[in-house]
Structures are given as C-alpha cells and as structure tokens.
Amino acid sequence: MSLASAFEPTRLVPPTDAGDDRWTLNFGPQHPATHTTLQLVLELQGERVVGCVPHIGYLHSGFEKLGEHLNYNQYVVVTDRMNYISPIVNNVAWHTAVEKLLGIPLTPRCKAIRTLVGELGRIQDHLLCLAAAALDLGALTGFLYGFNERETIYDLLEELCGARFTVSYTRVGGVSQDLPPGWLDKVRHFVDVQLPPALVDLENLLLRNRIFIERCKGIGVITQEDAVGWSLTGPIARASGVRRDLRKDEPYLCFEDNWDNKGAPALDFKVPIADGGDVLARFLVRLEETEQSQHLIRQLIDLMPGGPVNAVSDERVTLPNKQEIYFSIEGLISHFEKVMTNRGLHPPLGEAYGAIESPTGELGFHLVSDGGNSAYRARCRPPGFINYQIFPKIIVGHQISDVVAVLGSLEIIAAELDR
Amino acid sequence: MATADVIAALQEAFPDLGIEARPLCVYLDGRSSGQEFVRIPPERLIEVARFLRDDPRTRMDQLSDVTCVDYLNYPDAEDRFGVTYALLSIPHNHRLWLKVYVNDPEPTVPSVVDVWPGANWPEREVYDMFGVRFDGHPDLRRILCPDWFVDHPLRKDYPLTGKGERTEFKILERDSA
Numbered sequence: 196m197s198l199a200s201a202f203e204p205t206r207l208v209p210p211t212d213a214g215d216d217r218w219t220l221n222f223g224p225q226h227p228a229t230h231t232t233l234q235l236v237l238e239l240q241g242e243r244v245v246g247c248v249p250h251i252g253y254l255h256s257g258f259e260k261l262g263e264h265l266n267y268n269q270y271v272v273v274t275d276r277m278n279y280i281s282p283i284v285n286n287v288a289w290h291t292a293v294e295k296l297l298g299i300p301l302t303p304r305c306k307a308i309r310t311l312v313g314e315l316g317r318i319q320d321h322l323l324c325l326a327a328a329a330l331d332l333g334a335l336t337g338f339l340y341g342f343n344e345r346e347t348i349y350d351l352l353e354e355l356c357g358a359r360f361t362v363s364y365t366r367v368g369g370v371s372q373d374l375p376p377g378w379l380d381k382v383r384h385f386v387d388v389q390l391p392p393a394l395v396d397l398e399n400l401l402l403r404n405r406i407f408i409e410r411c412k413g414i415g416v417i418t419q420e421d422a423v424g425w426s427l428t429g430p431i432a433r434a435s436g437v438r439r440d441l442r443k444d445e446p447y448l449c450f451e452d453n454w455d456n457k458g459a460p461a462l463d464f465k466v467p468i469a470d471g472g473d474v475l476a477r478f479l480v481r482l483e484e485t486e487q488s489q490h491l492i493r494q495l496i497d498l499m500p501g502g503p504v505n506a507v508s509d510e511r512v513t514l515p516n517k518q519e520i521y522f523s524i525e526g527l528i529s530h531f532e533k534v535m536t537n538r539g540l541h542p543p544l545g546e547a548y549g550a551i552e553s554p555t556g557e558l559g560f561h562l563v564s565d566g567g568n569s570a571y572r573a574r575c576r577p578p579g580f581i582n583y584q585i586f587p588k589i590i591v592g593h594q595i596s597d598v599v600a601v602l603g604s605l606e607i608i609a610a611e612l613d614r
Numbered sequence: 615m616a617t618a619d620v621i622a623a624l625q626e627a628f629p630d631l632g633i634e635a636r637p638l639c640v641y642l643d644g645r646s647s648g649q650e651f652v653r654i655p656p657e658r659l660i661e662v663a664r665f666l667r668d669d670p671r672t673r674m675d676q677l678s679d680v681t682c683v684d685y686l687n688y689p690d691a692e693d694r695f696g697v698t699y700a701l702l703s704i705p706h707n708h709r710l711w712l713k714v715y716v717n718d719p720e721p722t723v724p725s726v727v728d729v730w731p732g733a734n735w736p737e738r739e740v741y742d743m744f745g746v747r748f749d750g751h752p753d754l755r756r757i758l759c760p761d762w763f764v765d766h767p768l769r770k771d772y773p774l775t776g777k778g779e780r781t782e783f784k785i786l787e788r789d790s791a
Contacts, residue, residue: 252758259743260767264774298641423675423704426732437704444707544689545639547647548700548711561700563683564639571688572768574681576700581679584735613758 217245222598224253230327231609235598242595247587251580251612258614262573266539267293267367268514270573275361278579278611280323281316283352284553286365291447292549292560293367296542299512301448303455303500305369310449310462311382311495312355312364313551314488318390319348320554320606321430321481321488322397328478328603329401332410337400344393347385354378367540368513369505379496386489398482411475415589415601418472425585428578429556431605434480435472441552442466448551455500464491474604484554512540539568555579555606579611617650620710623671624652624662631658638711651698651711656723659714663729666701666710674701674710677730682740686770695721695746716746725751743768 222235232253238246258277262270267290274285287309294301301309326341349359354375356364364370401407417427422435432439442450443466452461467483469476505513514533519526532538542564550559556578563572582605590601621635631654637646654662666674678700685691693715701710714723725748726733737748738757745766748754756763765772 252760255758257767260774295647296639298645298647424731426677426730439704543639543642545647547639548649557678559679561679561681561698565688572683576679580735581732584732
C-alpha cells in the first residue's frame, strides 16, 4: 500500500454550498513570501479571502523528544535551531529555565553578558522582520539595508563564540567563554556609529514609502481583547495595546533591581505600545524596540561588571574553564563529573517554568525533572506557534495580496513553529 | 500580588474540591521556586477555568500555554498524563498552573477553547503528541505530525529512534545498492 492511499487526508477548507464562484488557492509550502516552510490553503471569492486553513509541521523534528535525551548543557545546541533568526535569545531562555529548576544564582557579569547578547539578538530579529516586510511588499532596497546590519551582528557573534549562526553560547550557570578583549568597543561602535544611520535609512525607506504605508495601514487588525484571549505576546500584543513586557513585569537578568548584588537599579528603557493593532503598528513597535535595545546595550557596556563569568560558588553545576580542564587534574575530574552520562547535574524532583521576553514574544521552557541528568519533559512555549493561530481569524475579508503583509508582520519562523 | 489570594478565592468558590496549592519545585535546600500549581478534576475544569478568568480577584485573562507530561515512569506518580495549563493574569501580573490528571485507555479532558480561544493550537499539539483528547474542541486534528501518523511521539513508551522505522528497513550493501 502506498503512503498516499494509506490515509484519508483531512479536508483542507470546509466545503461550502454558497454556490458562488469560490475557488481554492494553495499558498506554500514552497513560496517566496512564506520565507520558510509553511502552507496556507486559502478559499477565495475573486481576490477576497473568505477562508483560510494553515497547515504546519513540515519542519517538525522532535525537539521536545530530544530534550528528554540530551542533558541540560547539550540541549542548548537544539535551541539554536528553533528561532534561528535570533538563536542566542533561545540559548538564554533555555538556561534561564534550567537555572530556575536548579535554583542557582548567576554572577553579575554573566547576567550583563546575557542581557547584552539578548538585546543584540532582538536587534537582529527585528531587523530581519522589518527588512523582509519591505521585501514582501515589493521594496527590495529595504531588505538589503536591514541585512547589511545583521551581517555585522553575525561577525560580532562569531568573535564572541566562534559561530555566526548557531551560537550555543550559554551554559548552565554561565556562558561558554568570556568576552574577547576589545569586543565591547566593537559593539559600542556598532550601536553608536554604524547602526543608527542605517536604521534611519530603513525607517525612511519604509515610512516615507506611500505604497508601503497604504498596504500596511488598517490591515490585519487585532483588537486588544483578541490579543489577550488568543495568548498573543511580544510586539504583536503590544501593537494592540496590551501593556506587558516580561522585562518589566517579571524582571530577569539585568532588568531586575539589584542585579549586581550591590544595589544597582534595573536598566532604564521604555516599552513601546501602539493601539492600532494593524500591520503598520506592529512594524512601528519593532522599530522603536530596536531603538530601545541600542539604549540598553549602551548602558550595559558602561556598566559591564568584572569578576567571574560562571557561577563558581556552585561547583556542582558549572563546567570548569578549559584552562583548568587541560592543565589541572582537579579541573579534569570536575569536568568528567559533569559531562559523563552516569554523572552530571542532579536537579531536584519537580517542575519549573522559566521565560524571557524574546523578540517575538514570551519564550519559555517548562521543565520537568525526575532528578536525572536530562529533563524528563522539556516543553518549549514557542511564541511563534502561539501567535500564528490567530492568523485565519484576522486574514478573512482581506485581499490575497494582504496575506504576505500580515504573515510578515506576525514574524513566523517555521522552525520554531514546528520544532 | 501573590498567588495565595488566588488560591484563597478558589478555595472559597469551590470548597468541595479540596484545592491546595503545591509548589512546582522545592530546591534541595528547602526553598520553593515560587511557582505553584493546583490539581483540578477533569469534570470540573471548565467551571474552574471560567471562574479564574472572570473573578476580579483572579482575572486570569490569558492562557499562556497548554502542555502535558507523561508520568509513565516518574517516581511516585499515580496517574499517567498530567495536562498542565499555564495561566497568566495580565492586570494582576501573577501566574498559576492547573494540572488535570487523566489515565489510559482513553485520556480525555474538556477543551477550554470556549474560555480562552488561544487554547486551540496548544490543545491540538497535546492531542498530537500525547493522544489526550479534548472534548468539545472545534478542530481536533493532528498539527505537527502528518495525518497518517498513528503514534503519539512524546509518550514515554515511544522510542527516540522511531517505532518500526529503524527495525524494518531493508538493509542495503555496497553491491546491492
């Protein structure tokens, strides 16, 4: 029996007896405007969308199952592959949850480094979203301006941890390696000199473009009530007037008061809120968040504390640095105790949920531990997956050309959608 | 705003359920992680969910996530599946987790899509991955796995390598390939 005849496929679009000239259009899974692999089945009346069924799962690769077999340090490699637009944010989210489960405090330097790379990740993500939005709506130039700056962030990340794309930077209780000498000056140059004029260019290319504005304004409106009820988070919810940002409401890392244990106040930034709820409002919120992230990075460079980067006070959990592993027997034994399959970390029996404000929304991991070396269950709360489910509701009634505008504004990354 | 007030409101509204707050995690040194869950019987879930959403003391207006844990070989576990609802109150800024335990052969939980529309896809994912059915769900289809798939891959008895995939394939050698 062939695979195709082995099952009855699910109805793509509910049949209708309206009797008019409705037709069905298959959009994706391979379509330039979906950027990744996702499929929409649109029911059209002329060019107007009257029904839409999204189909996802083309990139499902069992990340949560893998989380039950890899240990807490190994799994960070898998998190890179979720939202690969800003992989370093996923690393930080994963280890935020693991440290919540283990209950270990971080050093101030580690907190500052993680916050800084998290904000770099936010700039990286928003640049892609804005640039790709321009591309989808026909303004190719904007795409190039956005990608140029992303390239610099890749270079910075490469210098930081040796990988441009899949960085796997964090470790339990710390990060894989300290900042290289002179790195902060390069970041400062990036946020002070290089990025601001490019952002002005990008902003002008988008917001002084009448075609762009008219294709975004009043399209794909999400009301505040819907944003809350449909579990939307991040810039999409804030563009609909929901006042929630985990950095302010459930502060973590350097967004918390007294993060350096010497009474430092939380970092200063503003949370942009818009009340339009349309595609344009979502892009405006992202533009302003990029500005705020630069402001945060400048503060972090000035405040960057010294001291150890890993939580040395708790040698049960952090990996020793390579110097100790290669040149002392104690370091080698300590390393073996943590990486060998019959040793490793032993978190308490229980569950923990750790979440951070990722560029696309609340990215959290719900971990269940049975006391063993790897998680018993590693649930990811993927913001893209949960944000995407409102799409069929908001697209109905729009023209077919608006589909790409709305899709771009929700910022769907299929690898995170399907995990 | 502490979750203690939410628990007190729940206990007052549902005295017959014997609701008690339990910490999600207690660290080795005895501290609690500060996250708490309550256990709800499946037949009362909708009632409790509506109360938590609408009561001014709780105002759990957002369902952050629905997930499930297969407690097949978990130490001291009595039930098989624990469907976990992560609730969030945006006005009060507090969270609470609900756990609904269900068992084989036909694990079924009422769907909360009518209470929070955002439960739609997370519930489909739990159905796909664990085979827990959601009564009253408007569109309970598989979401990540293909339609012809028969297993539920996140169940603990499902192997990492894939059922049958790794054992029943034709072995090819260099000259037969």
